[in-house]
Amino acid sequence: MKLTWKIAKWEFTRNFTNKQFLIGLLLTPIIMLLFAGVPQLISKLDKPQQEVFYVIDEISEFGQLVEAATDTNLKFVPYQGEQAELDELVLEEEATGYFILNQAFLKTGQVQVHTAEKKVVFKELQGLLSNLLQGLRVQEIGIKQEQVAYLTSPALLSSVQIGGESNGDQSNRIGVSIALAGIVLFLIFTSGAMLLQSALQEKQDRMAxxxxxxxxSDNLMQGKIIGHFLLGISQLVLWLSIGLPAAWYFLDIPIFEMISLGQLPILIFFALTGYLLFAALFVGIGSTMTDMQSASNTQGMVFMLPMLGFIFVGPVISNPNGLAAQIGTFFPLTSPTITILRLGLAEVPTWELVVAAITLLVTTLLVIKAAAKLFRVGMLMYGKSASAAEMWKWMRY
Amino acid sequence: MNNTLDVKNINKTYNGVKVINDISFAVKAGEIMGIMGPNGAGKTTTIRMIMGITAPDQGELHFFLNGESRNRIPQASVGYLPEERGLYKEAKVMEILLFLSGLKGLDKVIARKRIMEWLEKFQLADKANSKVQQLSKGMAQKVQFIASVLHQPALVVLDEPFSGLDPVSQDIFKQEIRQLADEGMSILISSHQMNLVEEICNRIFIINKGEKVLYGPLQDIKAQYGSYQVNIIAEQEIPELTQSPLVQSFQRLGKKWSLVLKDNTAPAKFLATIPPGAPIDELSVARISLHDIFVRIAKGGSSDEINLENR
Structure with missing residues (x-):
């Protein structure tokens, strides 16, 4: 065990002091911020173009129209002249188009909009004119605006679980559950990729x-897995120590209250065992390769396995205790993420948790054993990647 | 002299091919033992089994190190320079040596002191904080050598330590290896460069196609295989020489005749038998080299095997 820790410490410090790792550590949050912030910034810069319409007003409601368009991108210009000249004016001034408000509009509600270009979406204009028409007809009939609002107000639905939480809390909870499962997946991916790289590096540097x-070889493999786990965790801790308070402060999500302390040990068990399962898988397969380019289809597929969980995310969110959720929980390769997701969404029956935990644990132990066998032979093999048949032979050896 | 390592009847088969066939030898305390043979003879496989990296299918290994007898390699008491050499390219020389000596259980403070002593010995003291990728191949090989002996193991196994080295560095290595043996370290060297190894080894084990060819003290082997070789350039055979009772065997290659003298035959005695006026263009006498012995045996097959262990 002492030697395992020495290897783990070496892997940790070697990578933690590595320029590339440090740059990645600092750059990732910056890139994420950029990805989140830049589209907003761009959308602010790229304001929608103002649409200019000339209006021939034959019913004297232009004032009301302009007032209604105050906070929109629509601009109305009154026009008193010949319609034939207006066609030219619209094209000359590069306006969007023109329309006529007349008695026919009041009666039928129909407006013909003459436009300079073929494709113009009238959604906003249609809303404005509908409101105008409604207002005018209400006046005509002689009922009050409040009465109209009262008549047309829709039914508003919200659900409250008996003895449970409100709607808003639940959507937060889904968010937090997805985030937690995502974090576990992220840890598996980043640490897994680093582990794989490290096993390959060991071979390329001829250090094995x-x-x-x-x-x-068992000590070496364990040391690598632990070292990269610590590396992944410290990366996460650093990012979350910035991200969580930010989410709490800016988005007002009570993240810390969402995670119930009672579930924490279960959560940690599934996260850790899940990490171990994939780490062993990655390092075992990594040791059978010469470099990333030489990965065979079998080897490449292994690196996609953590993605399997995504198949279940949709069905689990819509029905956290449904069949899909149960399958996702019992299947060892999806169990870590799906169980964590479910724990956040609903009450998971204890027997399901126990079965899932045992299946995951047994699978993880078997995978570690097989990976150790692959690692023992694979680390000393240079020059070519192992075939699936060779790997099978080594595992049975 | 006590044995540090006993290799007894080991066998190894890969994919149905027997790559090591019933090999036995020993490394004595404080001696330099050479395991030699052409490329692909089975040297590295044998060494990997000794180092516990792979296990023999059959046979036993016994280690007698620091007063203890074991069947499994006591990794902390053995140093190893593998044939597949490498170092972490991104790591600094000092860091990597501290890490590797740490795995052998060496205290950091002592390790740091010894590392500097060794680096100075190899004139690499100014490279202690350089990254491995900044070193030349020869420098890196010196660092690897340091890593194998830093923890002062009772037994050190050096797989092809001279390959890739220039003659100056080869001399430095030979000198340091000799020095370590003089200090009591048992050393097992593998090499296909027989001339280099025969200069420093006390005993040798020659392997070919996974089988023992020769084993014993170097001097005994040389004595067994005729002490001297006479090389003659002549247009035609001189039967007085080739058929001489002093000659054990001869070989002809064009105009070149190689005559191996029988054991304990003084060259002068043979030279006195050359008839006056013999049509000889050139003549030279040399001690038979290990290389020549090996070539002769390898060509003759395993029936030429000899065991000089107890002589």
């Missing part, structure tokens, strides 16, 4: 043999 003359 010299290390294996001092420690057993």
């Amino acid at each position: 043999e010299i290390i294996l003359s001092s420690v057993s």
Whole structure:
């Protein structure tokens, strides 16, 4: 165990002091902020173009129209002249178009909009004119605006679980559950990628043999897995220590209250075991490759396995205790993320948790054992990537 | 002299091919033992089994180190320079040596002191904080050598330590290896460069196609295989020489005749038998080299095997 820790410490410090890692550590949050912030910034810069319409007003309601368009992108210009000249004016002034408000509009509600270009979306204009028409007809009939509002108000639905939380809390909860499952997946991916890289590097640097003359292959593999786990965790802790208070402060999501302390041990168990499962898988497969380019289809597929959980996310959110959710919980490769997601969404029956935990644990132990066998042979093999048949042979050896 | 390592009847098969066939030898305390053979003979496989990196299918290994007897390699008491050499390119020389000596259980303070002593010995003291990728191949090989002996192991296994080195560095390595043996370290060297190894080894084990060819003290082997070789350039055979009772065997290659003298035959005694006026263009006498012995045996097959272990 002492040797395992020495390897873990070496892997941790070697990577943590590595320029590339540090740059990634600092750049990732910046890039994420950029991705989140830039579109907003661009949307602010790129304000929708103002649409200018000339209006021939034969019913003297232009004032009301302009007032209604105050906060919109619509601009109305009154026109008193010949319609034939207006066609030219619209084209000359590069306006959007023109329309006529007349008695026919009041009667039928129909307006013909003459436009300079073929495609113009009238959504905003239609809303404005509808409101104008409604107002005018209300006046005509002689009922009050308030009465209209009263008549036309829609039914508003909101659900409250008996003895549970309100609607808003629930949507926050879904968000937090997805975030937690996402964090576990992220840890698996980043640490997994680093682990794989590290196993490959060991081979490319021709260091495997010299290390294996001092420690057993099991020690080396365990040390690598632990070292990269710590590396992934410290990366996460740093990012979350910035991200969580930010989410709490800016988005007003009570994240800390969302995670119930009772569930924390279960959450940690699934996250850790899940990490171990994929870490062993990655490092075992990584040791059988020469470099990333030489990965065979089988090897490449293994790196996609953590993505399997995505298949279940939709069905689980819509029905956290449904069949899909149960399958996702029991299947070891999706169990870590799906169980964590479900824990956040609903009450998961204890028997399901127990079955899922045992299945996951047994699978993880078996995978670690198989990975250790692959690692033992794979680390000393240079020049070519192992075929699926070879890997199978090593595992049975 | 006590044995540090006993290799007994080890066998290894890969994919149905027997790559090591019933090999036995020992490394004695404080000696330099050479395991030699052409490329692909099975040297590295044998060494990997000794180092516990792979296990023999059959046979036993016994280690007698620091007063303890074990069947499994006591990794902390053995140093190793593998044939597949490498170092973490991104790491600094001092860091990597501290890490590797740490795995062998060496205290950091002592390690740091020894590292500087070794680096100075190899004139690399100014490279202690350089990254490995900034070192030349020869420099990196010196660092790897330091890593294998830093923890002062009782047994050090050096797989092809001279390959890729220039003659100056080869001399430095030979000198340091000799020095370590004089200090009591048991050393097992593998090499296909027989001339280099025969200069420093006390005993040798020659392997070919996974089988023992020769094993014993170097001097005994040389004595067994005729001490001297006479090389003659002549247009035609001189039967008085080739058929001489002093000659054990001869070989002809064009105009070149190589005559191996029988054991304990003084060259002068043979030279005195050359008939006056013999049609000889050139003549030279040299001690038979290990290389020549090996070539002769390898060509003759395993029936030429000899064991000089107990002589």
